Amino acid sequence: MRKTQFPFLLAAVTLGLAGCASNGDPSTDTATSAVETQSQENSQMTPADILAPYSLEDRNVDDVVDALDQMPVNERPEDLIASVRIDQLELSTNEGNAAMDMPKDKTYVSFAPYVDSTHPCTFHSLTTCQGEMRNAPIHIKITESGSNRVLVDERVKTFDNGFYGVWLPRDIEGKIEVTHEGKTGSADFSTKANGATCVTDLKLS
Structure with missing residues (x-):
């Protein structure tokens, strides 16, 4: 049993670091190298194999990402790590690893506005990351740098995990602006190859 559980535990810790640590953190780099080595020993699986226990095996990557990010926190699968990269959704369980390619023309960025507390984050972990403002009504406006093209302008509610x-x-690069109960804040984003999929520096004041 220990031998079976170890690869997942290591992967969970490392992907947790990747999902909750800033770029350039040496400890994150070391841990990432360790899990990459371990992953080679762990079983490669298909995304359908990994997602079947959660009834997501027949869904495309868009649906999988949306379903996991919007899932109530108390219903999150405890044995699944789903880490969002610009070009892939990386999946890991104690049984093995798999990845789903993101659409070629778009990717997913999740942000957690906050007033009092936050955490550093680079790659959004759909099943572990949690922000301060859960199920909160907000107004969001997302614009592209340079052209000032408005990509999103709507009133929404943050997910149960505190992200949207x-x-x-x-x-592209741009800015995310959030308003909540008279407080506002903004943060930059990038969907270029080295961009972060997790934005947690969006302080409202």
Whole structure:
């Protein structure tokens, strides 16, 4: 049993770091190298194999991402790590690993506005990340840098995990603006190859 559980535990810890650590953190780099080595020893599986226990095996990547990010926190699968990259959704359980390619023309960025507390994050972890403002009504406006094209302008409610996620065009940069109960804040985003999919520096004041 220990031998079976170890690869998942290591992967969970490392993907947790990736989902809750900033770029350039040496400890994250070391842990990432360790899990990459371990992943080679762990079983490669198909996405359908990994997602079947959660009734998501027949869904495309858009649906899988949306379903997991919007899932109530108390219903989150405890044995699944789903980490969002610009080009892939990386899946890991104690049984093995798999990945789903993101659409070529868009990717997913999830952000967590906050007033009092936040955490550093680079790659959004759909089943573990949690923000401060759960199920909160907010107004969001997302614009593309340079052209000032408005990509999103609507009133929404944050998910139960305190985040709100949007699908945005690939290879652009821009700004996310959030308003909640008279407080406002903004943060930059990038969907370029080295962009972060997790935005947690969006402080409202």
